[in-house]
Amino acid sequence: MDKTKKICFICNTNESKYKCPTCTQPYCSLVCYKKHKEIPCEKPAPIPEPEIIVPPVEAVPDYLKEESVALLNQEQLERISQSGAIKDMLKHESLRRLIKLIDSSENPEYLLDKARTDNQLFVQFSEEILAIIERDPGVTGREQVLEAMGMGPKA
Numbered sequence: 001m002d003k004t005k006k007i008c009f010i011c012n013t014n015e016s017k018y019k020c021p022t023c024t025q026p027y028c029s030l031v032c033y034k035k036h037k038e039i040p041c042e043k044p045a046p047i048p049e050p051e052i053i054v055p056p057v058e059a060v061p062d063y064l065k066e067e068s069v070a071l072l073n074q075e076q077l078e079r080i081s082q083s084g085a086i087k088d089m090l091k092h093e094s095l096r097r098l099i100k101l102i103d104s105s106e107n108p109e110y111l112l113d114k115a116r117t118d119n120q121l122f123v124q125f126s127e128e129i130l131a132i133i134e135r136d137p138g139v140t141g142r143e144q145v146l147e148a149m150g151m152g153p154k155a
Contacts, residue, residue, distance in 0.1 A: 010036050052101070055110055076133040083132055089125045098122055 006016045008028035016026030018033070023041035027033050072080075080086055089095055098119065102111045115122040 008032050052111070052114075055107060072133060079132050080129055083128065085128050086125070086132070089121065089128070092121060095119075095121050095125060 006026040008014050008016045009025045010032035014028035016028050102108050105111050
């Protein structure tokens with residue numbers, strides 16, 4: 001919780017106890033609020049999220065096209081769904097948005113790589129899932145797919 005005290009933006013003297021319901025500026029009393037309302041205020045504009053540019057999809061190698069590989073069994077999925085750490089991480093709106101973006105992308109591998117380098121919460125999330133399903137967090141997703149298909153070395 002933020003322990004810093006906010007000062008009334010009208011009198012610049014007293015600690016603020018309230019926020020304007022329109023512009024969210026802090027004020028300390030009814031007198032300051034009335035003074036503030038003498039001049040109409042506006043709701044602050046939302047801060048736009050940076051746009052993520054996804055490069056075009058590269059051709060999918062033939063060995064990944066052949067058969068659908070179930071990487072997780074029912075027991076592993078249940079362990080993930082019961083994990084308190086996973087549930088706590090999924091409380092973050094930004095993580096849920098990122099997962100949806102990756103899932104709906106035409107180039108999810110690019111976004112996964114980007115998330116693994118740029119987003120510490122996603123790194124913790126993916127490492128927690130890998131630990132739950134007893135996989136090595138240092139092994140890439142592609143290496144895990146190859147291993148599951150019997151085409152790669154076991155680590």
